[in-house]
Amino acid sequence: MKILISGGAGFIASNVTDAYLQDGHEVAIIDDLVTGFRENVNAQAKFYECDIRDADRVAQICDEFKPEVISHHAAQLDVRKAVSDPVYDASVNISGALNVLLHGARVGAHRIIFASSGGAVYGEPQFLPVTEDHPVAPESPYGLTKFTFEHYMRIWSQLHPITPVALRYANVYGPRQTAHGEAGVVAIFAGLLLDNKPCKIFGDGSMTRDYVFVGDVVEANRAALKRGDNDIINIGTGVETSTREVFDAVRAAVGTGPAEPELLPERPGEVHNICLDNSHAKEVLGWEPQVAFREGVQRTVEWHKQNENHG
């Protein structure tokens, strides 16, 4: 199949790109490299350096490549930036996303797989693990734009022959996640501990997240090429891991490092505990996570050791 992957120079979508190419698909990538890296772009994929907010260019690319499937991963995903500049956040996560959806559908794409966020759309959970029918109450403009685009896809699918699949990822970690971003605590701790620098934890370390290995997320994207029609599906482990446990796991994988992290005041607006119920993913995608947290951390640290320049 011809698959157009937005954000394919980034962490998650570059891993998805590699898998789709291995499976024999023809892949083109749209990415403006704002947070992605040219080194992540698989040489077998066609690469368009393009900002998805540029409607004319997105239209041209769709006319030229004529994708059958769209994997939409390009996004503004820095929650603090979304709060300080919600107009920019919406311009990428809604207007830019619409350019990809509309022009993809116009040239005949019959499916769109969207990287939504289980960590951001639900807000502070009322119960754990969070199921897809848990009330949605995003606490940041980022969560709101992700949720809004799920609805644009639903509406567009009622007007045009394009089938949406929304994958609500938990906290994804693994090779190619940058240690220099705002999110991605496994990568941040790995980068700091490998450089023998101190780590900071906001709060007392008891905050929990659901960490899902990128290789497992890739498998969900493989499954979503054929299954999950018109659905919204959590992609997580259902397991809560505290920030302190992340620190301990990364330090154990690195083998050395400063004794204790520095504890800083909790940041306002952060969800305290979350994990995602994955029974729906099991049922509709036949997917479940395979990589245990400690093993995933080990693989991530190995990657950071070998790629310290842009890790």
Ligand SMILES: NC(=O)c1ccc[n+]([C@@H]2O[C@H](COP(=O)([O-])OP(=O)(O)OC[C@H]3O[C@@H](n4cnc5c(N)ncnc54)[C@H](O)[C@@H]3O)[C@@H](O)[C@H]2O)c1
């Ligand atoms: N990392 C996570 O834990 C996580 C969790 C939930 C959802 N997601 C979603 O998964 C997707 C990928 O995230 P990631 O962690 O790989 O981040 P990433 O920053 O590595 O990837 C995003 C990619 O999008 C590109 N991009 C951003 N704005 C663009 C624009 N205007 N035009 C073209 N390209 C643009 C960036 O250059 C980058 O390559 C995002 O949609 C994100 O919201 C990620």
